Amino acid sequence: MKNLKLASREREERTVIQVGDVAFGRDFVVMAGPCSVESEMQTLEAARAVKAAGADILRGGAFKPRTSPYSFQGLGLQGLKILDKARRETGLPIVTEVLDPRDVSWVAEFADILQIGTRNMQNFSLLKEVGTTQLPVLLKRGMFSTLEEWLNCAEYILSEGNPNVILCERGIRTFENYTRNTLDLSAVPAIKELTHLPIVIDPTHSTGRLSLIPPMSLAAVAAGADGLLIEVHHDPAQALCDADQALTPRHFETLMRQLRPLHGFMRTLADETAKTAATA
Amino acid sequence: MKLDEIRYKIDRIDRELLVLLQERMGLALRSKKFKEVVSDPGREEDLLARAERLNLDLVERSFTRQLLQTIIQESKRLQEEDRRLVAFQGEHGAYGEVASRQLVSNGAYIPCLEFVDVFRGVEAGDLDLGVVPVENSLEGAVTQVNDLLTTTRLKVIGEIKVPVKHCLLATRGTDYREIRVVYSHPQALAQCRGFLMRNKLEPHPFYDTAGAAKMLARESPKASAAIASRLSAELYDLDIIKEGIEDGSSNSTRFLLLSRDSYPGKGDKTSIIFAVPHEAGQLYDVLRLFAEADINLTRIASMPRRSDPGNYSFFLDFEGALQDEKVANVMARMEELAIGMKVLGSYPADSSSQ
Numbered sequence: 001m002k003n004l005k006l007a008s009r010e011r012e013e014r015t016v017i018q019v020g021d022v023a024f025g026r027d028f029v030v031m032a033g034p035c036s037v038e039s040e041m042q043t044l045e046a047a048r049a050v051k052a053a054g055a056d057i058l059r060g061g062a063f064k065p066r067t068s069p070y071s072f073q074g075l076g077l078q079g080l081k082i083l084d085k086a087r088r089e090t091g092l093p094i095v096t097e098v099l100d101p102r103d104v105s106w107v108a109e110f111a112d113i114l115q116i117g118t119r120n121m122q123n124f125s126l127l128k129e130v131g132t133t134q135l136p137v138l139l140k141r142g143m144f145s146t147l148e149e150w151l152n153c154a155e156y157i158l159s160e161g162n163p164n165v166i167l168c169e170r171g172i173r174t175f176e177n178y179t180r181n182t183l184d185l186s187a188v189p190a191i192k193e194l195t196h197l198p199i200v201i202d203p204t205h206s207t208g209r210l211s212l213i214p215p216m217s218l219a220a221v222a223a224g225a226d227g228l229l230i231e232v233h234h235d236p237a238q239a240l241c242d243a244d245q246a247l248t249p250r251h252f253e254t255l256m257r258q259l260r261p262l263h264g265f266m267r268t269l270a271d272e273t274a275k276t277a278a279t280a
Numbered sequence: 281m282k283l284d285e286i287r288y289k290i291d292r293i294d295r296e297l298l299v300l301l302q303e304r305m306g307l308a309l310r311s312k313k314f315k316e317v318v319s320d321p322g323r324e325e326d327l328l329a330r331a332e333r334l335n336l337d338l339v340e341r342s343f344t345r346q347l348l349q350t351i352i353q354e355s356k357r358l359q360e361e362d363r364r365l366v367a368f369q370g371e372h373g374a375y376g377e378v379a380s381r382q383l384v385s386n387g388a389y390i391p392c393l394e395f396v397d398v399f400r401g402v403e404a405g406d407l408d409l410g411v412v413p414v415e416n417s418l419e420g421a422v423t424q425v426n427d428l429l430t431t432t433r434l435k436v437i438g439e440i441k442v443p444v445k446h447c448l449l450a451t452r453g454t455d456y457r458e459i460r461v462v463y464s465h466p467q468a469l470a471q472c473r474g475f476l477m478r479n480k481l482e483p484h485p486f487y488d489t490a491g492a493a494k495m496l497a498r499e500s501p502k503a504s505a506a507i508a509s510r511l512s513a514e515l516y517d518l519d520i521i522k523e524g525i526e527d528g529s530s531n532s533t534r535f536l537l538l539s540r541d542s543y544p545g546k547g548d549k550t551s552i553i554f555a556v557p558h559e560a561g562q563l564y565d566v567l568r569l570f571a572e573a574d575i576n577l578t579r580i581a582s583m584p585r586r587s588d589p590g591n592y593s594f595f596l597d598f599e600g601a602l603q604d605e606k607v608a609n610v611m612a613r614m615e616e617l618a619i620g621m622k623v624l625g626s627y628p629a630d631s632s633s634q
Binding site: 077081102103106108109110 | 456457475478479480521522525
């Protein structure tokens with residue numbers, strides 16, 4: 001991958017991106033919340049619930065890229081204000097998607113992390129625009145993209161002067177149609193070989209099935225991912241988008257109780273392996 | 281014109297009608313100070329007759345009379361209420377009004393063009409109370425006000441520290457992406473420079489923050505916004521695009537509440553102004569009195585004396601009231617030392633400002 005001047009692993013130290021109290025590339029960071037900001041009540045309830053369960057960052061979309069122009073498009077500025085309110089109340093930093101280069105500076109006023117969605121991975125003018133901010137950018141993998149294409153998109157952001165790129169694997173299109181997409185977990189160790197950037201997993205959109213989210217989340221921890229991006233809705237049946245794939249707060253809490261100990265165990269394992277290697 | 285354009289203009293006119301009514305009621309309340317009784321039938325008939333002489337085809341005479349009578353009725357009702365007239369500098373919605381509303385509940389808040397108008401109005405008895413800013417955490421002393429304090433007969437009877445939270449305001453329905461120009465007082469624009477640069481907005485200086493909000497509501501210039509208080513948004517029916525757009529984190533202004541009479545209670549903080557002879561150790565001698573009496577100073581500032589070039593006035597705030605024995609002792613000793621001492625008064629400290 002010869003075009004990767006800034007993203008490639010040639011750089012020795014791994015990138016660590018501090019957001020609030022946590023750091024991508026050092027801690028295991030859990031981002032959770034509703035697919036979209038629907039109302040103040042719904043967002044605040046979700047924020048309180050994910051905070052209580054131990055999430056580090058609140059996710060929520062104010063601008064929604066929908067397959068159909070007739071689907072709910074998001075609340076826009078009003079949604080950003082609601083997220084701001086949720087941050088003030090819970091203290092959770094905000095990750096939210098930006099769709100339009102004209103919105104970047106404004107979304108940056110409200111968000112702590114800018115998310116580039118899968119459909120916009122190769123929207124180069126948008127990538128350049130988020131590259132001009134200093135906010136961390138969560139770059140989702142395009143659903144038809146190779147790792148090389150994905151890393152070249154990270155390179156676009158880095159080359160504009162923003163070093164804070166977090167990669168997010170969210171499943172790719174395959175012939176399998178039982179799941180919404182196929183979660184490519186091998187991307188985690190592969191990305192770690194290829195780049196110094198942190199990588200997180202989105203088990204929600206990749207599987208599209210509630211029952212598969214907890215096991216794939218645990219698998220992501222075991223594979224060495226730096227964090228998770230999970231949809232949680234206080235009343236999934238009433239959600240205005242992705243109603244059938246959001247965890248309830250209770251399910252999320254159960255999952256969180258498994259995630260943290262597993263991550264602790266994986267870290268001990270890694271430390272022991274390193275120690276053995278050093279003494280051998 | 282399309283229907284939504286027509287409605288947009290109607291909304292603008294309604295907003296302006298209400299803002300004008302607010303101003304009219306404020307003036308009516310001020311007029312009370314010059315009258316023995318609230319009702320003045322001769323003046324009322326004059327007013328109605330003059331309006332009826334206007335030859336407006338869509339605003340019929342019977343309607344005009346009815347409308348004005350309703351307004352006069354409400355104005356008389358307000359005058360009968362015992363509302364205190366609280367003067368502040370700036371337009372409605374200024375940070376001075378934010379402070380006034382917090383210091384005096386259920387007052388009538390009267391805008392004044394200049395600080396001196398606040399002082400003169402209260403001194404003359406045309407207005408009951410005055411609220412003026414003495415210092416800002418970023419910009420320092422408000423020299424005009426401090427200068428007026430050295431000569432006024434008014435007493436300080438209260439204080440409050442108001443956090444300055446600038447809001448980006450636009451008329452309802454404005455798409456934030458279309459905003460290009462932002463109007464506000466130069467100081468507010470300077471305090472939000474980072475925000476303006478990040479969003480490629482062009483700052484346009486205006487005489488007042490709230491004045492910029494008022495202009496926006498009245499004229500709705502295209503692609504424009506204003507920087508002003510949240511109160512301005514509420515008064516002029518503007519959308520808050522974002523609150524807290526100032527660059528630094530803690531920016532606040534301390535306001536004093538002025539009255540012709542001293543604070544009736546005991547108070548727990550005192551403000552004085554003094555000057556000392558131009559000799560070695562004079563200021564030290566004064567400050568030593570406070571140190572020896574174990575009185576905590578909360579503010580000390582110096583300002584050139586306009587009446588006496590080359591010499592300085594010292595502004596001192598300290599904990600304790602004039603009625604306290606140790607304070608009274610220090611004040612007595614100071615009379616002997618200082619060439620000019622002026623006690624502004626003891627008053628309850630704003631507990632949040634410490």
